Amino acid sequence: MPVSAAQPPPTQAANARPEEVWIDATAGVAGDMLLGALIDAGAGLPVVQAAVDAVIPGTVRLSQATVRRAGLRATKVAVEPLAEDHPHRTWRTIKDLIAEAGLPAPVRDRALAVFGRLAGAEARVHGVQVDEVHFHEVGAWDSIADVVGVCAALHDLGVGRLTASPVALGSGRVRAAHGDIPVPVPAVLELSAGWQVLSGGEGELATPTGMALVTALAERCGTLPAMNVQRTGMGAGTKDTPGRANVVRIVLGTPLPAAPDSSREATDVVLEANIDDLDPRLWPGVLTALLADGASDAWLVPILMKKGRPAHTLRVLAPSAQVAVVRERMFRETSTIGVREWAVHKTALERTWVPVAVLGEGTVPVKVAHRGGIIVQATPEFEDVAALASAHGLPVISVLDAADAAAAAQGLVPGAALPSDTA
Structure with missing residues (x-):
């Protein structure tokens, strides 16, 4: 009531x-x-x-x-x-x-x-x-x-x-x-x-x-x-x-402002398996599912196995907390019968997202990776670019080019100092 x-x-x-x-x-x-x-x-x-x-x-x-x-x-x-x-x-x-x-x-x-x-x-x-x-x-x-x-x-x-x-x-x-x-x-x-x-x-x-x-x-x-x-x-x-x-x-x-040290070290786990008998049409769905389960990245490496068989190494980078879920997904979605694992240390740049106005139609977030107050990379988020292009019937490449230009106009370019209002 x-x-x-x-x-x-x-x-x-x-x-x-x-x-x-x-x-x-x-x-x-x-x-x-x-x-x-x-x-x-x-x-x-x-x-x-x-x-x-x-x-x-x-x-x-x-x-x-x-x-x-x-x-x-x-x-x-x-x-x-x-x-x-x-x-x-x-x-x-x-x-x-x-x-x-x-x-x-x-x-x-x-x-x-x-x-x-x-x-x-x-x-x-x-x-x-x-x-x-x-x-x-x-x-x-x-x-x-x-x-x-x-x-x-x-x-x-x-x-x-x-x-x-x-x-x-x-x-x-x-x-x-x-x-x-x-x-x-x-x-x-x-x-x-x-x-x-x-x-x-x-x-x-x-x-x-x-x-x-x-x-x-x-x-x-x-x-x-x-x-x-x-x-x-x-x-x-x-x-x-x-x-x-x-x-x-x-x-x-x-x-809150970013910490003075703009690099951070984290422990992750790499999981991998060699697979030579999976229908190649299934791979895009496998990679998408692994990322949805919390993997930081997932990719394929073409290899040549015994008896000259072409195959792929499925390699996944995952936070420690997600290893069990990712491992289960690998067994469920692929034909592998074994998964190798080892811990790695990852140093990641600090990042922030800065919205930029694009073609008078909306804004797109630009992911800015930086270290020591200096921009290392500045990249428009592609999914947002594609969504904006779709919403307004524009070519994706036009919106992407406009987002890159808008980011540069705001000083979001590699080697430039991180703007004070985004630190």
């Missing part, structure tokens, strides 16, 4: 504009939960409503209430329909609605990126072309409100960079538009590729909309990053499950 809670007056630090947000999705994630957490942290509901109205005018009304979930206070955002007819929409239709709504560029670009990921996942699950995907539950009016609302709330808070925890997906079965299906539902599993996940409990804990928001907007998966915390937010799901708080938490703040 709704409850009231007195909020302490904000401090001067809390009033500052945060640069980074970390999403705690270890209890699951849904679009309305993440939106509730952002509203709880200070995003303006009228700003969010205006953005949603720009895309689907006169269709929904947003409201907020303070509730408890397993004894914890949280903000619940409700999406109330204002119209009786809410047709299923294709990705092509939704893309046009968002692109033509007159939203601020960061809101528009983030919303397009999220729905683009959703469309890709649904297309693969149902075996159709991306532009012809009918979203059903995912593309209904409430999910459009959640996606556009979250992107508008992030913009209102001034958040530039997002990171997130591993996501609890749940277990069991759920009723959907196509019938009874397993949890995690197929679209959520498809969206989980490359992300750390856990079961986390019974029921559907992560929705396709929530998973798309996390994986499309967050730059990396991991624990709470080092930061000066400015404020926090707690968003509630619909169910109040005894013994498990059904909430998404966010932490907003500014990153």
Whole structure:
């Protein structure tokens, strides 16, 4: 039931504009939960409503209430329909609605990126072309409100960079538009590729909309990053499950400066196996699966084995904590009957991500590796380049060239001093 809670007056630090947000999705994630957490942290509901109205005018009304979930206070955002007819929409239709709504560029670009990921996942699950995907539950009016609302709330808070925890997906079965299906539902599993996940409990804990928001907007998966915390937010799901708080938490703040010594040494493990009898068409999937399991890198080396047989050495670099999972994947996905392992020491450069404006269409993060305050490498993130190109119908090479030029214009080139505002 709704409850009231007195909020302490904000401090001067809390009033500052945060640069980074970390999403705690270890209890699951849904679009309305993440939106509730952002509203709880200070995003303006009228700003969010205006953005949603720009895309689907006169269709929904947003409201907020303070509730408890397993004894914890949280903000619940409700999406109330204002119209009786809410047709299923294709990705092509939704893309046009968002692109033509007159939203601020960061809101528009983030919303397009999220729905683009959703469309890709649904297309693969149902075996159709991306532009012809009918979203059903995912593309209904409430999910459009959640996606556009979250992107508008992030913009209102001034958040530039997002990171997130591993996501609890749940277990069991759920009723959907196509019938009874397993949890995690197929679209959520498809969206989980490359992300750390856990079961986390019974029921559907992560929705396709929530998973798309996390994986499309967050730059990396991991624990709470080092930061000066400015404020926090707690968003509630619909169910109040005894013994498990059904909430998404966010932490907003500014990153702490990098340590003076910009190199760090870590112990990893190399795992390898020689394989001469695997269908070569399977290799791309094997490498992708190993990286999704937490491997730092995975690659093939062509070799010639006994009796002149052509073969490959599968070699994987993995953190110590992921060795058991990676080893199991190698046995399960390949025909090898043995895996060799040895520990190695890795020295990695410090890195940071700097957004650069590209062609007036959006931003692309540039990964900047540096040492002793000097830039060693500066590379636009290719996946973000490709997503931006796809969202705006541009050639990938044009966006990549523009991102390289934008990075150079900001002084992000090898040999240059690391800009003081990115250190």
